Amino acid sequence: MASAQGSVIKAVEWAGGGVRLLDQRILPGKINYLFYKESSGVASAIREMVVRGAPAIGIAAAYGVVCAARRRYALSPGTWQREIAVDFAELADSRPTAVNLRWALDRMKSRLGDISGDPEPALLAEARRVHDEDIAANRRMGDLGAQLIDQRCAVLTHCNAGALATGGFGTALGVVRAAYASGHISLVYADETRPWLQGSRLTAWELVQDHIPVTLIGDGAAAHLLKQGGVKWIIVGADRIAANGDAANKIGTYNLAVVARHHGVKFMVVAPTSTIDMQTATGHDIPIEERAADELLSVAGVRIAAEGAQAWNPVFDVTPADLIDVIVTEKGVVAAPDARKMAALMKADR
Ligand code: MRU
Numbered sequence: 001m002a003s004a005q006g007s008v009i010k011a012v013e014w015a016g017g018g019v020r021l022l023d024q025r026i027l028p029g030k031i032n033y034l035f036y037k038e039s040s041g042v043a044s045a046i047r048e049m050v051v052r053g054a055p056a057i058g059i060a061a062a063y064g065v066v067c068a069a070r071r072r073y074a075l076s077p078g079t080w081q082r083e084i085a086v087d088f089a090e091l092a093d094s095r096p097t098a099v100n101l102r103w104a105l106d107r108m109k110s111r112l113g114d115i116s117g118d119p120e121p122a123l124l125a126e127a128r129r130v131h132d133e134d135i136a137a138n139r140r141m142g143d144l145g146a147q148l149i150d151q152r153c154a155v156l157t158h159c160n161a162g163a164l165a166t167g168g169f170g171t172a173l174g175v176v177r178a179a180y181a182s183g184h185i186s187l188v189y190a191d192e193t194r195p196w197l198q199g200s201r202l203t204a205w206e207l208v209q210d211h212i213p214v215t216l217i218g219d220g221a222a223a224h225l226l227k228q229g230g231v232k233w234i235i236v237g238a239d240r241i242a243a244n245g246d247a248a249n250k251i252g253t254y255n256l257a258v259v260a261r262h263h264g265v266k267f268m269v270v271a272p273t274s275t276i277d278m279q280t281a282t283g284h285d286i287p288i289e290e291r292a293a294d295e296l297l298s299v300a301g302v303r304i305a306a307e308g309a310q311a312w313n314p315v316f317d318v319t320p321a322d323l324i325d326v327i328v329t330e331k332g333v334v335a336a337p338d339a340r341k342m343a344a345l346m347k348a349d350r
Pocket residue numbers: 052053054055098158159160161162165166170171172198236237238239249250251315
């Protein structure tokens with residue numbers, strides 16, 4: 001089977017003049033790619049979870065801008081730079097929490113002023129740079145994070161922060177891959193991650209392909225697992241890290257951080273600096289996406305909850321900085337994060 005290390009399985013790709021997305025809603029049962037030539041299709045794909053994971057949606061949106069520019073320029077070569085604002089807004093609104101989306105769009109927008117004539121070559125080159133830099137960041141974070149795991153142990157991860165959620169290789173799973181290769185990880189526990197099951201469908205799939213031993217647990221089993229003592233690190237990704245180090249990630253991450261502190265287990269957040277939002281002061285200011293109640297009330301389209309019951313479905317939560325032992329970025333590692341250390345990290349050249 002193909003490897004998910006970033007070389008073969010690609011969640012996002014520019015191919016044949018459009019955006020090719022691996023449909024993550026139906027993995028691992030079916031491997032199917034969807035193809036988009038228009039930015040509105042890319043925006044829908046992000047909203048509907050065809051592509052998900054903070055860096056991956058940023059990359060998909062960057063390629064979406066290339067589609068938008070091509071269409072707007074063909075329709076109106078003189079005014080396309082004004083009219084494309086609608087497409088930027090549609091892409092930006094597709095999901096609210098992951099700041100990588102806005103970061104990638106701002107970066108693409110910053111190129112518009114330099115362009116005269118056909119915008120596609122310059123914007124495609126920029127989108128490819130966004131993509132390539134993400135893969136390089138993941139490799140660097142993998143090395144930095146793996147160096148922190150100084151004894152052979154089991155680790156626990158939540159959701160999917162792997163090749164599927166990024167340009168390739170992964171953030172949290174990048175660290176897992178690097179630490180497993182150096183012999184420091186014996187076993188990965190993966191939370192199943194209700195309701196989209198990113199842990200059981202995606203993380204387990206990636207790790208099995210890489211021959212990294214993976215054991216699934218129900219989301220509610222983490223405290224019981226940590227009490228046994230074999231897990232020394234919880235390693236997760238992030239969708240947005242505020243200026244004070246508070247980190248938003250998949251719902252249930254905060255539970256893990258509380259339980260980790262109680263049991264003396266270290267808590268590592270792995271995210272590129274494109275996930276750090278210095279304009280958001282604290283986690284209180286991070287918008288938390290709430291998705292349809294039906295995602296909880298039904299499974300595979302079949303209602304399982306009692307008729308008449310309602311559901312509340314926030315899909316991210318915020319882990320306060322003081323529960324995070326270390327944030328690993330491509331620019332370096334921040335231990336016991338706070339506002340001063342995050343500002344210093346973001347000012348550093350590398
Ligand atoms: O709803 P999702 O699947 O997009 O949520 C993804 C996560 O929460 C990931 O942990 C996060 O985006 C980091 S991915 C490197």
